[in-house]
Amino acid sequence: MSDTSLRLVWVYPDLLSTYGDQGNALVVERRAQQRHIPVTRIDVRSDQPIPTSGDIYLIGGGEDRPQRLAAERLRRDGGLNRAVGNGAIVFSVCAGYQILGTEFINDLGRPEPGLGILDVRSVRNEGSRHVGDIMGDIDERLGLPPLTGFENHQGNTVVGPGARPFARLRFGSGNGTGDGTEGAWCDTVFGTYAHGPVMARNPLIADMLLKLALDVHALPPVDEQWYEALRAERIAAATQASA
């Protein structure tokens, strides 16, 4: 392990890795490696302390009970909050996204405090589950191409004044609040409902995290052939499905 390598922390794969979430870590690692950026990946199980010196933290999706267990253990540990206080980058998906917020409804039907890292609050959608391909436009401040992903969740998430929606959807439910918003972000903390995994379908999100971590404005190009082909296919599929 080199002291200068970028530290990529994958939070609680034993609880929050139900929807191919490892994919986001693999894409970040791969795209760093292609730029000769040394990366140390640290997988932290829920009985281990969260290191506070990471550069990028990934936290994924999971089932309802593991989500509650993860929230309890993360609150008790406090490491992720300290890391964010140090300016760390956090990218969260689905159950992980809800955990970063102020509150969500747990598997017992009760409000569960989140980590308060992101100003969002989630409730359980009383209707049917949000399942399917989604597509939309990412907040223009982030300078990213359209978002494509696959959502599979029962949550409705309200974005508070301390955060901004990550994207505005053209297709799909996203935050489920009926206003077309999807996910949320503030400074270096991001949340989304998009699986896929989201970095496999939106590799420039992985690049954005790398640029933030390295404090650079650009990265050398890599071969985007298969990512581009997949993106085009999935965007077309989402468009057709809702036409």
Next chain:
Amino acid sequence: MAGNSEPLSPRAKLAVTAGKAAAAVSRAAGRGSGSVIGGRVALKLDPELLGRLAHHLDVVLVSATNGKTTTTRLIAEALGAAGPVVSNALGANMPAGITSALAGGSDARYGVIEVDEKYLAGVARDVTPKAIALLNLSRDQLDRAAETRMLAEKWREGLAGTHAIVIANADDPLVAWAASSCPTVVWVAAGQEWKDDAWSCPSCGGVLQRPGDDWFCGECGFRRPQPTWALSGDYVIAPDGVAWPIQLQLPGRANKANAATSAAVAAVFGVAPKIALERMYAVQAVAGRYDVVSYLGRDLRLLLAKNPAGWLETFSLIDGPPAPVLLSVNARGADGTDTSWLWDVDYTRLAGHPIYVIGDRKLDLAVRLEVAGLQFQVCADVDEAVRSAPPGKIEVIANYTAFQDLRRVVGN
């Protein structure tokens, strides 16, 4: 008719006849074997038909995420030593398909029935089985299926207090937890390569410790039950300590585990391991799986892998490099429409193999393989992929509907 002491009621007979007629119509229309539609018609006419049809049978139910069709076949073969067997051998494993299969077996003494994991508790109530075999539980089709632990919970609640002898895999914590509510359990150390659905204790949520083959919860003390049967390499160790060689035509560790469980089930029905295992050798292919088919001058071995646990077991049985590998993935309704699971599969295990990629979702697979740092070729269809591969044997791995597509094309 052995053991058929209570003849079917006129209504049940009518239901069976109507079901057979519907199946015949469906077959004539070229819409598959007709077993599901036939069963559906029959069950509508007589909702208790399943229980009535099973009444004269000694029944074993087989359920799992992976391996249930093969294990059903192995057990059916073994129990054939004791008497005539009826079985839903083609994998139609929901109540309608099961009803249809049983309706065709009025002379049988034993019923060997594969059951979809979601329907196990209900079918177990309807047919009062003598034995229930539980192999494994892992993530599968998460866009439409229940969560994996919820399934285990449904099993646990549905099977609590069952009079059946439950034969369960002690190496799968979810299965062990589900079965531990049953009064009589025969534990089999059948192994489970895939571990990523059981890192937290199914009972209390604590982090499971997994040293070597053992597992236990450090918080509540729930731990691996002591097995009486065990798979050990190429042998199954019976409760009396005798090691019986497992010789199968079916490849792979997972099928040895299926055979070990099948031997334990056979013993419940009075069939000795030696005889049971000898009979299992006869099984060559199961619903087209593991079949070797000649196509365009190559030998294609057809392997079905539907979920991460299945892919992991499949990688461990294919020939090493430079054997070419053809991968096909779809994401239609029966497959689950979410392809995220591809990222739970460790494709770096295919390093060194020439890889050809087809199927509806070949682009998802292409990105997955690109990120794994592998060389691969994306092809338009089976023919292009097969022609691109060097002559000889090709290992073909496909998920559910992709596998059916392949069988149609290569004429298996």
